Amino acid sequence: MSGARAAMEGVFAGDRRELSELEIAPQAALADEVRALIEAVIHTEVPETELREAAAAVAALTERLNTARRNRPPAARLGVNGMVKALGSPVTGVLNAIAPPIDVVTLEDGSVHAEFTLTDVYEGPPTFVHGGVSALILDHVLGAAAAANGTPGMTATLDLRYRRPTPHGVPLVVTARTVRNEGRKTWADATITGPDGRVTIEATAMFIFPAT
Ligand SMILES: CCCCCCCC(=O)SCCNC(=O)CCNC(=O)[C@H](O)C(C)(C)COP(=O)(O)OP(=O)(O)OC[C@H]1O[C@@H](n2cnc3c(N)ncnc32)[C@H](O)[C@@H]1OP(=O)(O)O
Numbered sequence: 001m002s003g004a005r006a007a008m009e010g011v012f013a014g015d016r017r018e019l020s021e022l023e024i025a026p027q028a029a030l031a032d033e034v035r036a037l038i039e040a041v042i043h044t045e046v047p048e049t050e051l052r053e054a055a056a057a058v059a060a061l062t063e064r065l066n067t068a069r070r071n072r073p074p075a076a077r078l079g080v081n082g083m084v085k086a087l088g089s090p091v092t093g094v095l096n097a098i099a100p101p102i103d104v105v106t107l108e109d110g111s112v113h114a115e116f117t118l119t120d121v122y123e124g125p126p127t128f129v130h131g132g133v134s135a136l137i138l139d140h141v142l143g144a145a146a147a148a149n150g151t152p153g154m155t156a157t158l159d160l161r162y163r164r165p166t167p168h169g170v171p172l173v174v175t176a177r178t179v180r181n182e183g184r185k186t187w188a189d190a191t192i193t194g195p196d197g198r199v200t201i202e203a204t205a206m207f208i209f210p211a212t
Contacts, residue, residue, distance in 0.1 A: 004154050004210035011086070011152065019076045024087065027095050034097035039121055091140040102174075104141055106148045111177035112141050118168045128165040134192060134201055135160055141176040142188040142205040149178035151186040153207030166192055166200040176203075184209040 019027075037058075044051070073088025074095070083106075087095040094101050102116045116137075124130030139158055146152055166172065176190035190203045 005212050008152065008154055008210055011084070011147075017070060017072075017074050018084075019074050019087065021076070021078065024076060024094065031095050031097045035121075038097060039119055042121060089140070091137055102137060102140075104144050106144070109177075110145075110148055111175055112144045112148055113173070113175045114141065115171060115173050117171050120168055123168055125165065127167060127169075129168050131160075131162060134162075134166055135203075137174060138176075138190050138192065138201065138203040139205065141174050142190050142203060143207060145176035145178050145188040145190070146186040146205075146207040149181065149186065149188075151178065151181045151207070151209070153184065153186055153209040155205055156185075156208045157204075157206045159204045161202040162200070163202065164194075164198065164200050167194060170195045172200075184211070 046054075073086060073093070075084050075086055077083065078085050085092065087093050089101075090096055090099050092101050092104055093099045100116055100118055100122075102114045104112050104114045106112050118129050118133070122129050122133045124133070135158065138160065139155055142158070143152070143155060172195070173193045174190060175193075176188055178186055178188045180187040186207045186209075188205055188207070190205075191199045192201045194200050
C-alpha cells in the first residue's frame, strides 16, 4: 500500500490548518528574509569570525521559531477560485524559503501560466538554471494543469527535452495545459520560454489518480 491516494486527496482536502492572508503576511515576510539570507550565505566573503557569529545567530533564531510548531506545512484558500494552496510547496510556497516562489495562475482556457525569475541560488552550469530545478518547476505546473482540468493525479511519467540552456537572472515564462484524459490518467504538456521568446525546455507528463 503506497498511501498515494490519501496523499493525493490530502492536497485538495483542505484538512490542514488553513491560514488567512493576514496570518500569512508576516510569515511570508520572514521567508523572504530567509531567501535573501540563503543568497547572502552563498556569496558572502566576510571573515571566519563573522561567519561563526552569523551561524550562532541563525541557530538561535531557529531555536526561537521552533518553540511553537505545526505538525504539517499549512495551506490556504487564496485567489478568486479559492483553490487550496500548499504554503510550504518548494515551487510556489510563500512560506518556503527554498521556493522562488512562483505564482502559478490558471487562465480562462484552462492552461496554467507563470512568469518568474530565478537567482543564481538555482544555478547548475555557470549562468544557467540547474536542469533538476527546471524539472521541479515543470512537474509542478504540469500537475497544476492536470488539477485545473479537474483531473489531478500523481506524476507517473515526466519527459523533458532540454533544447537550450535556461538562463537565470532574467524573466522566464512557464505554461502548461492538459491535452488528454483517459480514466485515471491525464497527459499534460508544458514549456519554459526565455526572454528572447525561444523555448528552452519542452515537457510532457502523465498523471494518475491513485487507485489506493
Ligand atoms: C497542484 C499541485 C501540483 C503538484 C504536482 C506535484 C506532482 C508530484 O510531485 S507527485 C510525486 C511524484 N510521483 C509519485 O511519487 C508517484 C509514485 N507512484 C504512485 O504513487 C503510483 O505508482 C501511481 C499513483 C502513479 C499509480 O498507482 P496505481 O493507481 O496503483 O496504478 P495502477 O492501478 O497500478 O496502474 C494504472 C495504470 O497506470 C499504468 N501505470 C502505473 N504507473 C505508471 C507509471 N509510473 N508510468 C506509466 N504507466 C503507469 C499501469 O500500467 C496501468 O495501466 P493500464 O490501465 O493501461 O493497465
